Amino acid sequence: MAIIWNKIIPRWGGDTIEPPEAKKDTGYIAGDKPPAKWENWLRKGTYEALDETRDVIEDIDSQLAQIVSDVEDDALELSNHKTDLITDADGTHGLRVQSGVWTPTLGATVTAGSHAYTIRAGRYIKINDKVYVSCFVRCTVDNTINGNVEISGLPFVSTFNLPRGICSVAGAKIPLTNSYTQLTATQEAGTSVIRLKKLGNALVNQSIVGTDIRNIADFEIELNCEYTTY
Numbered sequence: 001m002a003i004i005w006n007k008i009i010p011r012w013g014g015d016t017i018e019p020p021e022a023k024k025d026t027g028y029i030a031g032d033k034p035p036a037k038w039e040n041w042l043r044k045g046t047y048e049a050l051d052e053t054r055d056v057i058e059d060i061d062s063q064l065a066q067i068v069s070d071v072e073d074d075a076l077e078l079s080n081h082k083t084d085l086i087t088d089a090d091g092t093h094g095l096r097v098q099s100g101v102w103t104p105t106l107g108a109t110v111t112a113g114s115h116a117y118t119i120r121a122g123r124y125i126k127i128n129d130k131v132y133v134s135c136f137v138r139c140t141v142d143n144t145i146n147g148n149v150e151i152s153g154l155p156f157v158s159t160f161n162l163p164r165g166i167c168s169v170a171g172a173k174i175p176l177t178n179s180y181t182q183l184t185a186t187q188e189a190g191t192s193v194i195r196l197k198k199l200g201n202a203l204v205n206q207s208i209v210g211t212d213i214r215n216i217a218d219f220e221i222e223l224n225c226e227y228t229t230y
Contacts, residue, residue, distance in 0.1 A: 016041035064123035110147030145210035156229035165227025
């Protein structure tokens with residue numbers, strides 16, 4: 001089902017000029033008469049950012065809804081010959097499928113921080129003890145985040161006695177330094193978190209830490225992960 005928005009984003013156009021950094025720091029003060037193109041830059045940029053956010057949310061919702069729909073269609077075909085459904089509490093023929101949403105949370109092992117989120121979207125499909133999750137997070141990162149960076153809130157805790165879950169980074173806005181060139185992630189055994197990592201040529205795999213992302217105003221991460229639960 002498509003998202004129904006209750007409000008129309010006010011459109012704004014016109015020629016723009018980006019104000020100086022010093023004016024961005026102080027904002028308008030009493031007596032200011034800002035040029036129209038400064039005001040257009042602020043209003044038009046806000047409109048475009050909100051419009052882009054809606055587009056991303058609708059695209060993610062459509063893709064995830066299609067995945068859930070495909071799985072449910074397969075489940076229905078499998079169970080047509082019997083009143084039992086694989087989505088019942090006890091499943092059928094040893095097969096049980098669950099699906100739903102979850103809320104991804106940006107945090108870290110020492111101090112999680114309090115972040116200003118614009119998007120927190122997560123979906124999952126659980127087939128017996130296999131869990132398939134995807135998520136998208138966009139936020140402004142708090143400057144107190146500290147420790148190894150992670151995404152928490154997975155819908156099921158993974159098992160202790162199996163290897164880490166298989167994760168992929170579908171997209172991200174995270175700066176990399178010191179010859180690190182690639183982002184990756186792992187689902188830590190016995191937890192409900194995904195740990196963010198960085199890789200580089202001839203460099204040891206390292207965790208993304210709080211100081212790598214503090215105060216980032218447009219932090220983004222999109223993840224897909226498969227792991228085993230109880």
